[in-house]
Each structure stands twice: as structure tokens, then as C-alpha cells.
Amino acid sequence: MAVFATSGDYTDAVLQVVAAIPAGRVMTYGDVAWTFGRPGARAVGMVLRHHGGHLPWWRVIRAGGHPPTGLEAEARPHYDAEGTPLVPADTAAGYRIDLSRAAWAPAD
DNA sequence: GCTCTGACTATTC
DNA sequence: CGAATAGCCAGAG
Numbered sequence: 001m002a003v004f005a006t007s008g009d010y011t012d013a014v015l016q017v018v019a020a021i022p023a024g025r026v027m028t029y030g031d032v033a034w035t036f037g038r039p040g041a042r043a044v045g046m047v048l049r050h051h052g053g054h055l056p057w058w059r060v061i062r063a064g065g066h067p068p069t070g071l072e073a074e075a076r077p078h079y080d081a082e083g084t085p086l087v088p089a090d091t092a093a094g095y096r097i098d099l100s101r102a103a104w105a106p107a108d
Numbered sequence: 109g110c111t112c113t114g115a116c117t118a119t120t121c
Numbered sequence: 122c123g124a125a126t127a128g129c130c131a132g133a134g
Contacts (some may be wrong), residue, residue: 027118028116029115029116030116030117030118035118039117040116041116041117042114042115042116042117043114043116044115045114045115045116046113046114046115046116047115048115049114049115050110052115057115060115061115062115062116062117063116063118065119067115068115069115069116070115071115072110
């Protein structure tokens with residue numbers, strides 16, 4: 001995959017990166033933002049919050065492998081259906097994503 | 109066009 | 122190790 005840094009549309013860049021993530025793989029907000037060379041992990045979540053209604057937002061997680069805040073239960077069935085490597089944890093969700101195996105990059 | 113809010117991250121206490 | 126603070130950017134009012 002070539003550079004995702006599009007015409008400068010932050011939103012478009014996020015949407016394309018998220019849409020490019022294969023099933024069973026995940027990327028952190030920081031990684032997605034870093035992919036198109038523009039920090040702002042919050043902005044990534046913001047875009048998904050307002051424009052990610054039709055995108056696999058569950059493939060975008062927080063640092064450490066934790067699912068989006070308030071949507072841990074919503075994302076879990078998606079990971080299970082796509083075969084995303086999950087790991088039992090003592091978090092509010094009761095689990096976390098195994099970044100060591102699920103971590104993905106557009107250049108992969 | 110300015111201000112507040114928010115699906116985040118890293119650092120410090 | 123857990124909670125609080127600061128810094129970041131974009132969307133909506």
C-alpha cells in the first residue's frame with residue numbers, strides 16, 4: 001500500500017485507512033494517525049464517531065489493545081466473528097486485543 | 109469565525 | 122499501579 005496521506009483530507013485519510021484494515025487485524029488510533037503523518041489520536045476517534053457509521057470502526061482501537069470507550073461490548077462480537085486474537089484482561093471490557101498478533105500496518 | 113466538546117496518548121503525581 | 126494533567130486535532134454549535 002502506498003501512502004494514505006491523501007490530498008490533505010484528514011477525514012478522508014482516516015476513512016480510507018480504516019476501510020483498508022483487513023478482518024482479524026486492528027490498528028490503534030495513534031497508528032492510524034501516524035500512517036498519514038498527522039498526529040491527533042482524538043481526531044481519529046472523532047472522525048469514526050461522526051463519519052465511521054458505515055466503517056469497521058471496531059478495527060480501530062486504543063493504545064494497549066483496548067476497544068473504544070463505551071463500545072467494548074459492541075466490538076467484541078465483531079472480533080469474535082472476524083477471528084481477531086483477543087486476550088482475557090482485568091479491564092472493564094474483561095478482555096483486550098492481542099496487538100502482538102492483531103497489529104496491522106498499511107505496508108504489511 | 110470563535111468556543112466547547114470528544115470513540116486519544118503520554119507524562120507526572 | 123492508579124488517578125490526574127497537559128497536549129493534540131477535527132467536528133459541531
